[in-house]
Amino acid sequence: MKKNIAIIMGGYSSEFEISLKSGQVVYETLDKNKFNCYRIHIFKDKWVFVNDSNEEFPVNKSDFSILVDGTKIHFDCIFNAVHGSPGEDGYLQGYFELLNLPHTSCNMYKAALTFNKRDCLSTLKPYGVKTAESYYVNLGDDIDENAIVKKVGLPCFVKANRAGSSFGITKVYKKDEIALALEVAFKEDDEVIIESFLDGTEVSVGVITYKGEITVLPITEIVSDNDFFDYKAKYLGQSQEITPARLSDSDTEKVRHLAKKVYQALRLKGFSRSEYIFKDGEPHLVEINTVPGLTAASILPQQAAAAGISLSDLFENAIAEALRD
Template sequence: MKKNIAIIMGGYSSEVAISLKSGNVVFKHLNTNKYNAFCIHILKEGWFYVDNDIKIPVNKHDFSIEKDGKKITFDCVFNAIHGAPGENGTILAYFDLLGIQHTSASFYQMALTFNKRDTLSILRKYNIPTAKSVYLNRGNTITVDDIVNTVGLPCFIKPNNAGSSFGISKAHTKEDILSGIEKAYKEDDEILIESFLDGTEVSVGVIQYKNKTKVLPITEIVSENDFFDYEAKYEGKSQEITPARLTPEEETKVNAIAKKVYTVLNMSGFSRSEYILVKGEPHFLEMNTVPGLTEESILPQQAKEAGISLTELFDNAIESALK
């Protein structure tokens, strides 16, 4: 008997349009011989099952819908929400309360990895190299000289809880720091200021595949812009080279540290993390636990290089969740 799969997409953050695109790609590639797939839009204005012109509200009491006079419940939720409430774990705690399986890690691991500061604080305890950083809450006194003395120039200013490079800026001067802080606060009440790491940027997918932790082929990021910003990520202003042009020694180091980070953070499901190789040593930047899932996105590119189709990738995620 086919399983009913709810593909949740949309969300409450600036990443809503990207998430809807990812969710529709998952819908397109799910194995229709095994699954009945339903596109569920989770939006600030409401939760709806959407099928062309059909738009049916979701019953939030048990996460069900009524279609053609029949009540439909779901065996598993495929999480394609970038940002809140999918990637930060909020909606996953709700599914746990209802006893509905989902394709992501536990809500706590998702909340932890969505918080850049907390993730870095844990990984530093395990001797994972990272950039130097300063952490600010909205309302804190800003002393630019202290920031520069800690992280130097240039530096990066990031919202602590956000993705897809929304709100991120690179500061080359003290004046840039103040404008960057203002920009970041538009996305989040907490921000992170990090030192610039000069080296090769790579993106590494690590997933649970056939009951084993699998590191996917590494992607090298070469941005046409000053850094890997939104335009570089989504509007073609970068080269994404898979497999990355690394030496065998560098590749071994990246694979080892990527697997260690995934294990230390007690992850499951999808992840894609960013690293900068400084003099051959990988430095961790951040982890995405609901990475882009379109045909052009980095993790699907890596899966393809590893001989895994999108149908196989998505099927594996659902089967792992159901087990």
């Protein structure tokens, strides 16, 4: 019997448009001979099933079911394609876990932890994971720009602590630019992390659970046409994404080993994509994404293809792993 798969997409953050594209790719890719696929749009004002005629049917939040033409439909598995809140920060994971519904992402606590850059980097430091120098600011704090510059130097990055797709990030070159950069970051989150600039080769490493085994995918080198790997570089083609990365065998092994170590230390499941910058020959962790982009332009699908894993195989495996747990 075919499994009923809810592909959730959208979300409450600035990433909702990217999420809709990711979810649509999953919907178009999954084999309809194997799965009954349902596009579920998750927004603050509505949770709805959207059929091929773009008709909307409300989701019953008490059991995450839908009623279509008098038939109540329950789901065997949730394919999570919601970037940002509430799909990447633990809220939906906790909801589905309370309902005992299998889903393709990591569990509630690990999602919340990895989405919080400050907490995640702090958790990993005892494991010997190197990171940029950082300074933390919360909305309403008194801002000591001299202390910030003394701690992280210039240039530096001012980032929304809990946001993705480079929303709320500014590269700052002068002390008097910090205040405006904080305004930009606080539009996305009430917590900010300010990090030192790491000048080196930037790479992205996909780590997934594939056929029951933790698998490190081929590494992608990021060469942005812009000042850094911003939204335009990620989604509007203003970058080169070179897979496999142009690294020495030694550096390749270093970052592969580290990415797998991070995945294991955090006890992640499903998809992950972590970003690293080499400084003084050592990879420094920048951030981890547990619901990475799944569009044709996204890095993880490119890496899977380089490993000989098709999109359909990648997505079907995610469902199989979720149902295995």
